Amino acid sequence: MRKIYIFDTTLRDGEQSPGVNLNTQEKVEIALQLEKLGVDRIEAGFPAASPGDLAGVAAVAKAVKNASIIGLARSREQDIDAVREALKDAQDPCLHLFLATSPIHRKHKLRMEKQQVLETAERAIRYAKQYFNKIEFSPEDAGRTELDFLCEVTEMAIRAGATVVNIPDTVGYMTPSEFGNIFKTLKEQVPNIESIQLSAHCHDDLGMATANALAAIKNGADQIEGTINGIGERAGNTALEEVILTLATRSEYYQAETTIQLTEIAKTSRLVSKLTGMVVPGNKAIVGANAFAHESGIHQDGMLKEKTTYEIISPDTIGLKESKLVLGKHSGRHAFREKLLDMGYDLSDEAVNTAFAKFKDLADKKKNVSDEDIRAMLEEKLIDTPEVFVLEAVEVSYSNQATPSATVRIRSAAGEEQSVTAEGNGSVDAIYNAIDKATSEVVELEDYSIKSVTQGKDALGEVHVVLKQEEVSAQGRGLSTDILEASARAYVDALNRLIDKRKSPGRRDKMSLI
Ligand code: KIV
Numbered sequence: 472m473r474k475i476y477i478f479d480t481t482l483r484d485g486e487q488s489p490g491v492n493l494n495t496q497e498k499v500e501i502a503l504q505l506e507k508l509g510v511d512r513i514e515a516g517f518p519a520a521s522p523g524d525l526a527g528v529a530a531v532a533k534a535v536k537n538a539s540i541i542g543l544a545r546s547r548e549q550d551i552d553a554v555r556e557a558l559k560d561a562q563d564p565c566l567h568l569f570l571a572t573s574p575i576h577r578k579h580k581l582r583m584e585k586q587q588v589l590e591t592a593e594r595a596i597r598y599a600k601q602y603f604n605k606i607e608f609s610p611e612d613a614g615r616t617e618l619d620f621l622c623e624v625t626e627m628a629i630r631a632g633a634t635v636v637n638i639p640d641t642v643g644y645m646t647p648s649e650f651g652n653i654f655k656t657l658k659e660q661v662p663n664i665e666s667i668q669l670s671a672h673c674h675d676d677l678g679m680a681t682a683n684a685l686a687a688i689k690n691g692a693d694q695i696e697g698t699i700n701g702i703g704e705r706a707g708n709t710a711l712e713e714v715i716l717t718l719a720t721r722s723e724y725y726q727a728e729t730t731i732q733l734t735e736i737a738k739t740s741r742l743v744s745k746l747t748g749m750v751v752p753g754n755k756a757i758v759g760a761n762a763f764a765h766e767s768g769i770h771q772d773g774m775l776k777e778k779t780t781y782e783i784i785s786p787d788t789i790g791l792k793e794s795k796l797v798l799g800k801h802s803g804r805h806a807f808r809e810k811l812l813d814m815g816y817d818l819s820d821e822a823v824n825t826a827f828a829k830f831k832d833l834a835d836k837k838k839n840v841s842d843e844d845i846r847a848m849l850e851e852k853l854i855d856t857p858e859v860f861v862l863e864a865v866e867v868s869y870s871n872q873a874t875p876s877a878t879v880r881i882r883s884a885a886g887e888e889q890s891v892t893a894e895g896n897g898s899v900d901a902i903y904n905a906i907d908k909a910t911s912e913v914v915e916l917e918d919y920s921i922k923s924v925t926q927g928k929d930a931l932g933e934v935h936v937v938l939k940q941e942e943v944s945a946q947g948r949g950l951s952t953d954i955l956e957a958s959a960r961a962y963v964d965a966l967n968r969l970i971d972k973r974k975s976p977g978r979r980d981k982m983s984l985i
């Protein structure tokens with residue numbers, strides 16, 4: 472079996488998804504989980520985009536020990552220098568350089584002839600070679616690049632010192648047979664191609680990102696780039712969990728395997744969804760809530776007789792284990808701790824005590840506390856943002872015959888408390904108007920979404936909001952059995968993050984790749 476290297480770009484290309492805005496702590500949290508998942512390479516960001524981005528990549532490079540950390544750079548010296556700075560503490564640093572090569576990009580974006588593209592990329596790789604042993608070069612929009620020119624570019628990259636050549640289908644235009652043919656041709660025609668690794672980087676604009684990545688493997692690719700849950704620019708990137716599980720399930724066909732810890736997949740997916748606020752659709756392959764649900768009678772009958780009739784992957788393969796211990800209002804601390812261990816959370820005594828108090832509170836409001844409820848409760852506050860404002864209480868008056876109003880009690884970090892009432896065109900609007908007044912912050916609500924953590928009328932509701940102030944955006948989350956309280960919590964959480972971001976130098980929002 473050939474080993475396929477997994478290059479995760481959730482923190483770089485994934486973070487380019489509209490509405491996603493990870494702060495440094497969140498990036499580190501995801502990177503540490505990716506390390507547990509066992510990915511080989513983590514692209515942590517684009518350090519030249521802003522000092523804030525550089526700091527994020529540097530923090531990941533410091534925290535992660537068992538994966539190569541990668542920084543992205545345009546083919547310019549200042550970008551390469553920014554990656555050098557960001558990766559100075561990395562155990563296994565790697566530079567990812569790119570330059571567009573397709574006729575459309577050459578003509579309209581770069582305004583360069585083929586020769587200039589070759590020279591610019593070669594100069595950048597040679598400059599970088601003084602500082603990096605590992606260099607990946609990406610001819611951006613390779614999918615729409617003339618195949619003979621792509622061979623020429625790859626040959627130049629190898630000669631100049633690249634150790635990986637990545638083939639991006641930047642706009643998700645390729646079909647599997649066309650994309651596979653690029654790898655076959657490069658393997659057959661480029662001198663010394665065996666001295667480097669070939670990588671595939673696909674986008675999902677036509678829904679073919681996973682199929683294209685697998686076609687690349689079939690035709691000799693050594694590495695697959697993608698993101699967890701397939702998040703990313705526009706329709707997203709190749710969903711890594713799909714490629715990984717395909718190789719695990721059909722290794723005979725592909726004659727290839729990864730070294731991924733499959734049982735960490737569900738947890739990684741959940742964490743990425745939570746911290747990015749990007750909800751995983753129920754029918755998403757591998758990690759969707761319905762991926763292992765069997766609804767029709769015929770299927771259920773088959774499953775009861777023999778699981779393999781309708782199940783090609785078992786849920787526990789990806790770490791979806793329903794624990795047998797059922798907890799309720801009368802459960803004690805000991806049973807609660809056992810439950811946490813059973814679910815894979817080995818917490819300190821202090822953390823167990825805090826979680827237990829929250830659990831008791833929840834069990835008072837909710838008859839059955841499920842594993843999902845406990846997980847949501849434990850993961851609600853993964854990241855500690857300094858609390859400039861604390862929501863002490865919220866009260867809503869609603870009637871469909873009158874204008875809704877809300878009163879919030881907010882405490883500031885200085886200890887001042889104030890109660891403010893405001894009206895709105897709905898209960899949530901009234902709450903948000905009251906919080907705006909109480910905090911004197913002028914913000915724009917860019918996004919609001921709500922989902923229930925489990926089924927049932929008493930399910931926990933999880934709200935995700937994105938707030939914008941001038942050019943800075945921040946997201947926030949809130950969890951409660953009451954959706955209005957969850958909405959208020961999410962808003963205050965986002966406000967605190969916005970203020971934190973405003974204070975940190977070099978903040979930035981979305982980067983532009985030009
Ligand atoms: O899609 C793309 O072309 C990219 C490059 C920077 C590799 O993300």
Ligand code: ZN
Pocket residue numbers: 484639641672674708
């Ligand atoms: Zn991309």
